[in-house]
Amino acid sequence: MENFAEYDKQAWADLYPTTLQPIDPQTLEHLKAFNDQVAMTDVQQVYMPLIQLLRGAFDAYRQWQQRKSDFLHQPARTIPFIIGISGSVAVGKSTTARLLQYLLTELLPNRTTQLVTTDGFLYPTKTLQAKGLLARKGFPESYDLPRLINFLLQVKAGEPLVKAPVYSHQTYDLVPDEFTAVRQPDFLIVEGINTLQQPAAAHLYVSDFTDFAIYIDADPKLIETWYLNRFQKLLQTAFTDPNNYFYRYTQDDPDQALARARQTWATVNLPNLRDYILPTRDRANLIIHKGQQHMIDRLYLRNY
Ligand SMILES: Nc1ncnc2c1ncn2[C@@H]1O[C@H](COP(=O)(O)OP(=O)(O)O)[C@@H](O)[C@H]1O
């Protein structure tokens, strides 16, 4: 990571010292993803400086949009500033995405922020089955990349309403006929494991549309424990619903169910991390590194 400046958490916090606490513990608890952890101190020490940095990037972006419109003798348009959030399955991308959405909305009351996740652009289970890709879920070929690129093209074209498909972890499939309506927000957060990938067959990548990219990083061994831990908690909660895709696991012996989760990690999510997600890390503008208990310990800001 020679192209990055490394900051431990305190050094990062010192870049933008603040006593402002823009979120209360209950709201933070509500925002965080199932089984994730985020400390109130991290909001102040990590996220407040990050918001400040994003504000700077956003202002520069808007200025550039204005200059370009002036040069082209065109009226100025409001084109969303896209923040990409990438990293392994179970690393905690969704918590960071939701917290950023909350903080941007709270701290920039004149700006709108929306969030979409790229799992909505996975092929539906029926198609994955037909293509023999069910065991490759999350790998580049399991996403309808042209659909995702087309979505981003429309957003960046300044379309007033663009629809993003929605994925359900409950059914483990796309939700038919359900969409998130993206209405020209000032900030659009796009969260998903593939936001920094550059598949060989594509001529446009998700990263061509992102104005600031964040990668959440941690030791794969730790992420595995978070994945298994979350699975064990889900066994006691969401999976007990007979309509849940994983309901059958609750009917197994718990050790057997855990062994299956270990196998999914070893054969699907870990190879995906190693071969397709981790190699994209150095394309991020900012890497947020986590240690034990999901605690952020270091940040890496790309130099150029
Ligand atoms: N099988 C599942 N059932 C219910 N919720 C899930 C399941 N798997 C993941 N989630 C939730 O979906 C979200 C995305 O998870 P994931 O894609 O692993 O990314 P991350 O952990 O990096 O946010 C998280 O909020 C997670 O808690």
Ligand SMILES: CC(C)(COP(=O)(O)O)[C@@H](O)C(=O)NCCC(=O)O
């Ligand atoms: C849907 C996912 C690919 C994650 O997508 P993401 O939103 O993180 O881009 C992942 O949660 C998943 O289903 N992985 C397949 C293996 C498993 O069941 O864990």
